[in-house]
Amino acid sequence: MTNPVSEHSGTRGRTRRAIIDAAATVLARDRAATLADIAKAAEVGRSTLHRYFHDRDDLLRALVEDSLHGLERAGTDAHPHEGPPLEAMRRMVASMVEVGERILLLFGDASLLETYGPADAAGDADCADVDDSLLDLIRRGQADGVFDPDVSDAWIQNTVWALVYTGCEMADKGLLPRHGVAQMVMRTLENGIAAPAAAAAPAARPALRVNAGQ
Known part of the structure; x- marks a missing residue:
């Protein structure tokens, strides 16, 4: 089972933060932006984004929270x-x-x-x-x-x-x-x-x- 603390700390925490911040910036300007657009803004690969957020709904839920x-x-x-x-x-x-x-x-x-x-x-x-x-x-x-x-x-x-x-x-x-x-x-x-x-x-x-x- 994944430790919630390690999930949001260190390198994983920084990558997750980069994805959420990029999603906020991109989606505030274009609600129709794709996950690929967000991954590009976060400077991560699409596969990396999916390791943190399974789908768009998962990312949006984390972003709103x-x-x-x-x-x-x-x-x-x-x-x-x-x-x-x-x-x-x-x-x-x-x-x-x-x-x-x-x-x-x-x-x-x-x-x-x-x-x-x-x-x-x-x-x-x-x-x-x-x-x-x-x-x-x-x-x-x-x-x-x-x-x-x-x-x-x-x-x-x-x-x-x-x-x-x-x-x-x-x-x-x-x-x-x-x-x-x-x-x-x-x-x-x-x-x-x-x-x-x-x-x-x-x-x-x-x-x-x-x-x-x-």
């Missing part, structure tokens, strides 16, 4: 419950952008989570963890008067996800430098859709305002 865990780690690494809310939001957005490829993969095709996500958690347990942390952060910011209390927390939450997704998608298409995505997301969140000077003029302190009616 790995991506969900990546989202969970992103939320945890941002430490959203620590420090001033605006600084915590900047960390949260930056951490989400770091796994932007996985966000594009998971949310670009709803059937992926439905088909290959964990059955006992409706496919999105780790996404729910990130969502809960983000929602708690938004509510904390609203209570502190930093985030607009007149906009629903759910609206801001969904706006953050939409902006991160859009920024990562634009970076993937070469329309926005990848290193500038988090900054652009935060600029949009902090200023709404108004020009920076117009948005900052009436504010006595930095505020995250999402203007739903504009």
